[in-house]
Amino acid sequence: MPLSYSQLQTYQRCPKQYEFAVVKKISRSISAGESFGSSIHNTLRRFGELEMAIDGSGKREKPLQLFTEESTHDMETELTLTTLLTLWRECFIAHGYASKVEMDQKFAQGERALAKFFDWWNEKKRTVVCIEKSFKFPVAGTKDILAGRFDRIERNEEGLHIIDFKSSNPRPQESLDTDLQLSVYALASKTIWPDPIAKLTLLFVTEEGCIEHSTTRSTSQLTDALTNIRLVAAHMDAKDFTATPSIEKCRHCPYRSICPASAI
Numbered sequence: 245m246p247l248s249y250s251q252l253q254t255y256q257r258c259p260k261q262y263e264f265a266v267v268k269k270i271s272r273s274i275s276a277g278e279s280f281g282s283s284i285h286n287t288l289r290r291f292g293e294l295e296m297a298i299d300g301s302g303k304r305e306k307p308l309q310l311f312t313e314e315s316t317h318d319m320e321t322e323l324t325l326t327t328l329l330t331l332w333r334e335c336f337i338a339h340g341y342a343s344k345v346e347m348d349q350k351f352a353q354g355e356r357a358l359a360k361f362f363d364w365w366n367e368k369k370r371t372v373v374c375i376e377k378s379f380k381f382p383v384a385g386t387k388d389i390l391a392g393r394f395d396r397i398e399r400n401e402e403g404l405h406i407i408d409f410k411s412s413n414p415r416p417q418e419s420l421d422t423d424l425q426l427s428v429y430a431l432a433s434k435t436i437w438p439d440p441i442a443k444l445t446l447l448f449v450t451e452e453g454c455i456e457h458s459t460t461r462s463t464s465q466l467t468d469a470l471t472n473i474r475l476v477a478a479h480m481d482a483k484d485f486t487a488t489p490s491i492e493k494c495r496h497c498p499y500r501s502i503c504p505a506s507a508i
């Protein structure tokens with residue numbers, strides 16, 4: 245079985261959480277944050293798939309239509325804000341919220357955030373390489389295969405622009421330089437496309453606007469990332485599930501009610 249990047253991420257967060265989720269397969273309820281994040285991701289995936297279906301190269305064949313209440317444009321062929329918000333209604337997951345009031349607030353927040361996404365997307369013509377594409381590549385020096393998925397890749401004059409959607413608050417720019425997820429994307433991209441990687445971006449889709457935090461990866465940074473992946477995989481193989489509690493991590497952990505090591 246390939247090692248998925250999300251499992252690697254869970255193990256890095258806390259080996260005990262990985263043991264609960266992946267080894268013991270203890271079911272848990274979805275949190276409000278996960279529900280909201282999945283709803284946004286699913287909406288953007290379907291919008292991107294429509295974008296590609298209109299023209300395999302991602303070019304829009306028809307002019308964009310402005311949103312009006314009377315709009316009756318064919319959703320199959322028109323990439324409009326109306327279409328995007330219709331997809332949001334269809335993709336919204338109504339689970340994990342403490343009350344209907346909270347759910348309605350998050351639904352409205354999602355609408356506002358996606359309207360900002362539409363503005364960002366509509367700024368220029370985009371050439372889409374792939375949407376929600378799975379990847380697998382062997383981790384050099386191990387028997388492991390690492391699997392994951394790209395959210396969206398565009399191509400520009402400089403090369404590939406790898407974009408990962410985030411529905412959370414923006415992280416500091418400095419944290420991107422050591423972000424393992426972005427390094428994994430860079431490593432995976434090199435196994436699939438010969439194109440250079442122009443930039444790696446976390447795109448924070450928020451009510452205030454879409455915030456692009458971008459970075460690149462040097463050869464030595466990718467070598468360091470592979471070393472890091474090998475180290476984590478070795479600990480996983482050795483079944484080292486030592487808890488690494490902290491108030492911040494345990495506060496968001498779905499297993500804190502059953503974990504003897506929880507910090508809260």
Ligand code: SF4
Binds near residue numbers: 258504507
């Ligand atoms: S509650 Fe804390 S220590 Fe326990 S699994 Fe979750 S993150 Fe790890």
